[in-house]
Amino acid sequence: MIEDLVPDRLWEQIAPLLPAPKPRRYRHPGRRPVDDRAALAGIVFVLKTGIAWNQLPASLVGCSGVTCWRRLRDWTEAGVWPALHEQLLAQLRALGELNLDVCAIDGSHVRALKGGPNTGPSPVDRARPGCKHHLICDAGGLPLAVSITGGNRNDVTQLLPLVDAIPPIRGRVGRPRRRPRQLLADRGYDYDVYRRQLRDRGITPRIARRGVAHGSGLGRQRWVVERGFAWLHAFKRLRTRYERRADLHLGLLQLACGLICFRHLEAILK
Numbered sequence: 001m002i003e004d005l006v007p008d009r010l011w012e013q014i015a016p017l018l019p020a021p022k023p024r025r026y027r028h029p030g031r032r033p034v035d036d037r038a039a040l041a042g043i044v045f046v047l048k049t050g051i052a053w054n055q056l057p058a059s060l061v062g063c064s065g066v067t068c069w070r071r072l073r074d075w076t077e078a079g080v081w082p083a084l085h086e087q088l089l090a091q092l093r094a095l096g097e098l099n100l101d102v103c104a105i106d107g108s109h110v111r112a113l114k115g116g117p118n119t120g121p122s123p124v125d126r127a128r129p130g131c132k133h134h135l136i137c138d139a140g141g142l143p144l145a146v147s148i149t150g151g152n153r154n155d156v157t158q159l160l161p162l163v164d165a166i167p168p169i170r171g172r173v174g175r176p177r178r179r180p181r182q183l184l185a186d187r188g189y190d191y192d193v194y195r196r197q198l199r200d201r202g203i204t205p206r207i208a209r210r211g212v213a214h215g216s217g218l219g220r221q222r223w224v225v226e227r228g229f230a231w232l233h234a235f236k237r238l239r240t241r242y243e244r245r246a247d248l249h250l251g252l253l254q255l256a257c258g259l260i261c262f263r264h265l266e267a268i269l270k
Contacts, residue, residue, distance in 0.1 A: 050236030076251030093171030120150025
């Protein structure tokens with residue numbers, strides 16, 4: 001079961017990124033710590049199935065859901081998931097499978113049943129607590145960067161932060177790539193001040209205009225961001241936000257980005 005959830009190639013990618021375990025006490029050392037791969041398998045199982053942490057069957061992965069939650073907390077605070085994502089993006093670019101010339105950006109709303117930071121009354125869900133996932137992806141829908149905000153925040157507030165959050169993607173000779181050449185967005189991003197700031201970063205904005213009839217043709221290219229959200233929300237734990245801690249929910253979102261890139265990489269190498 002552990003090998004199915006965390007294949008050998010994925011474990012080879014993640015293991016060097018994990019922080020070193022704390023040294024055991026000489027006297028009264030207590031129980032031996034659970035194997036990191038088993039804890040990661042539990043985290044991936046919860047991410048894929050959406051079950052509660054305390055409902056994780058220990059017989060499947062060999063550790064409790066509480067232990068998996070603690071490892072998720074520690075590894076999120078150590079920055080493991082963004083490092084994994086950046087590493088996989090570099091490998092995809094080296095194989096020519098990452099198209100950074102034309103990127104797309106959008107936001108998607110999910111319910112936040114337990115509230116917490118980065119939540120707010122959703123204007124599309126009768127003011128119930130909600131959270132927004134913001135995504136920028138390449139021309140094929142592969143995620144480049146993600147962020148979360150409250151459900152009442154405008155999508156455009158994350159336009160520049162997401163563009164700036166794209167990691168330096170290596171994989172080819174020369175400087176790492178951090179900027180798309182063109183950025184596609186819908187009418188929610190139609191503000192000239194942001195167009196100017198994108199141009200200052202060397203990015204050509206292709207943003208639909210409000211009040212203009214549909215048929216600009218952007219939809220035929222911008223749909224890839226919807227596919228990116230479909231890949232992310234195929235992980236059932238992300239369809240609804242259960243974590244009160246915003247950093248842990250963002251950590252799960254970043255882990256899902258890494259798993260999507262790994263899955264794409266495996267499909268190429270087979």
